[in-house]
Structures are given as structure tokens and as C-alpha cells.
Amino acid sequence: MIKFFLMVNKQGQTRLSRYYEHVEIHKRTMLEAEVIKNCLSRSKEQCSFIEYKDFKLVYRQYAALFIVVGINETENEMAVYELIHNFVEVLDRYFSRVEKWCVMRNDHEVNVNSPYLTKTDTHLSFFFQSELDIMFNLDRVHIILDEMVLNGCIVETNKNRILAPLFVLDKMAES
Secondary structure (H helix, E strand, O other): OEEEEEEEEOOOOEEEEEEOOOOOHHHHHHHHHHHHHHHHOOOOOOOOEEEEOOEEEEEEEEOOEEEEEEEOOOOOHHHHHHHHHHHHHHHHHHHHHHOOOEEEEOOEEEOOOOOOOOHHHHOOOEEOOOOHHHHHOHHHHHHHHHHHEEOOEEOOOOHHHHHHHHHHHHHHHHO
16 A cells, blocks of 8 residues: 655755655655655665665656655555656656756756657656646646545546546537
């Protein structure tokens, strides 16, 4: 079962947090600080799974953002690792309709039409131009996450089904 889902920048600032078990506010702050410190201090060559207290941390880094998921000992780490990737792909698909995205290569912006991009560069190299996309559309990001995870259990991975409610909301907002 998923205990929490965090999106954090390289400076350690939490941009999104969702808890699936009750944790008091002051304990959340301490927990997030410790979890973020553990993940940010690791090199890219180290494993993305960390044993931490009575649960495990699964994390991935995309450009300047880290997505960290706390899970219990019975949850499959690889399934959660793929869930994180799927979540980012859904965000990519939704926000790419809204505005032009940049391609990151070694933390530098590259023209999307550049002939120097390889398949590995474009394997989810489209990511937010800035954290502002998340911050100004936090409600949309929460809707996406809520469509994917319910009460700490993964309930949907199909990108079209996840985005369907958002597309309906967008159509209603346009009219």
C-alpha cells in the first residue's frame, strides 16, 4: 500500500504531497524533511529504492524534480517505480496540450526539433518548463493523482481513462 506521494524540487521544497494514512501536520514536516534529505543526497548511480524506518521509499528524478513514494513492505517496488513514470507521462500528455514543453538534456534546454536528440533523450524528456506548471495547476495534478491512486492503492494506469475527467472539465471551462 502507498503511504504517501511527494513531488520535490532539487532545493528540497515540496511541490505536491498526498498522504494516504493519517499523519499529523508537524510529523509530516519532519518526515518530508528526512525523506527529501535521504533522496537528494543519493547519486544517480545508486538504487532508487531505500529502506526507511518501517517502510520503503521509491523515487525517480525528472529534470529538477524528484517524485518520492513511501510504501509498506508488501508493495512491489518496481510497480511503484513504473507508477511514478506513468504519472509523469500522464502529466506530460495533459500539459503538452496546454503549452510548448522543452526537452532537457543534461539539465540544459534543447530545441524540440533538434536533430541531435536521440531516442533516449525523448524517452520522457519532455517535462515541465518550470515548476510553475505544477504550482499554477496543482488542482489538475491532484486530479490526475487521484484518478491513479485511491486510498493508497493503484486503481488506474490507462492514460486515456486518467485524463478523461480533466478533458471534460476543460471543455466545460471553455464554454
